[in-house]
Amino acid sequence: MENDLKPRERMLIQGAGALKDSELLAILIGNGSSGKTAHDVAIDLLDLAGDNLHELGKLLPEGYASISGIGYARASVISAAMEIGRRRMASMRPVTIQIVSSRDVFLRFVDRLSDLPHEEFWILLLRRSNHVLAEIKISSGGVSGTVADPKIIFGRALALRASAIVLIHNHPSGNPRPSSTDKSLTNNMREAGIFLDLPVLDHIIVAGKQYVSFADEGLI
Numbered sequence: 001m002e003n004d005l006k007p008r009e010r011m012l013i014q015g016a017g018a019l020k021d022s023e024l025l026a027i028l029i030g031n032g033s034s035g036k037t038a039h040d041v042a043i044d045l046l047d048l049a050g051d052n053l054h055e056l057g058k059l060l061p062e063g064y065a066s067i068s069g070i071g072y073a074r075a076s077v078i079s080a081a082m083e084i085g086r087r088r089m090a091s092m093r094p095v096t097i098q099i100v101s102s103r104d105v106f107l108r109f110v111d112r113l114s115d116l117p118h119e120e121f122w123i124l125l126l127r128r129s130n131h132v133l134a135e136i137k138i139s140s141g142g143v144s145g146t147v148a149d150p151k152i153i154f155g156r157a158l159a160l161r162a163s164a165i166v167l168i169h170n171h172p173s174g175n176p177r178p179s180s181t182d183k184s185l186t187n188n189m190r191e192a193g194i195f196l197d198l199p200v201l202d203h204i205i206v207a208g209k210q211y212v213s214f215a216d217e218g219l220i
Contacts, residue, residue, distance in 0.1 A: 007039065021053060022046055028078050033069045041069035045078075054208075057082040058115045086111050099130045102213030105166055105204045108135070113170040113206045119146040121169040123153055125162035126201070133162050148185055150192055157198055165193065167203040176207035178214065186214055 005013070007023035016024065025042035032038045045067050049056035064075035090111035099105060105124060113120060119141045125133040136156050139147045146169065157165050167189060169182075178186075186203045193200040202215040214220040 021051075025078070028081055029070060029074055036069050038069075041067060044068070045070065054115075057085070058117060060117060082115075086115065097132055099124070099126060099132065099166070102202055102204060102211070102216050105168060105202065105213075106206065106211045109168050109204070109206055110209065110211070113168070114208050116170055117172055119170055119172060121146050121148045121167070123156065124166040124168060125157055125160055126164040126166065128163045130164065130201075134160055148189075150189055153189070154192060154196060154198065158196070162198065165189075165198060165200050167200060169203075169205060171205055171207040174208050174210075176205045176210045176212040178203075178205055178212060178219065183219065186220055190220055 007019055007026045010023070011019055011027065019027075022039060022042040025045055026038040029038040029041050029045075032041050036044075045064065046056065048063070048067060049059065059079075061072060061075040061079045064070050064078050065072050070078075108124070109122065113122075121138045121141075123136050123138060125136065127133045138149070138152055138156075141147060148167070148169070153165070153167075167186065182203070182205065186200070189203075190200045200220065202213055203220060204214075205212045
């Protein structure tokens with residue numbers, strides 16, 4: 001009977017869409033341990049993330065490995081599956097070659113930044129008419145901050161002969177509101193851009209599926 005089939009067998013017969021989240025995770029986990037089935041372990045893993053796949057995707061491999069029955073090898077498999085899902089979603093988004101709004105910037109970066117457990121600082125370099133020239137990661141940091149060196153930022157922009165810059169970084173806390181440090185940095189960057197005739201058009205803060213635009217908020 002189909003109800004007696006294991007998740008892997010059900011997937012082959014009915015398709016992956018017929019399986020529950022816990023059953024899909026059980027396939028990735030493979031084998032249970034200590035008297036637990038792979039499905040039992042999958043349920044424990046979902047419980048860790050509040051039964052929320054989006055929150056589950058934010059965990060590092062060691063987070064998955066904290067569940068009894070998941071070693072680091074299986075944790076790496078789950079982490080890889082989550083990353084493939086992110087990249088698939090990113091590949092389905094239309095690639096904007098001209099930036100006309102803050103949302104255009106957000107959509108370019110949300111898939112790569114929204115799940116990160118640490119801060120990253122990026123710059124989007126634009127040609128004239130706001131066509132995209134390059135995306136450059138400036139730094140990676142900790143949970144509460146990362147370094148954004150104006151000398152490095154403007155050095156890269158000038159080297160590539162950019163016409164304008166957009167600043168982007170993420171808040172792993174999930175709160176997109178800018179801190180006093182964010183505001184001070186943005187103001188300093190804006191003033192430097194005026195001096196160099198290389199305007200800083202916006203600063204986008206990504207927090208999960210939310211974002212704040214300094215330009216939209218009248219902060220730049």
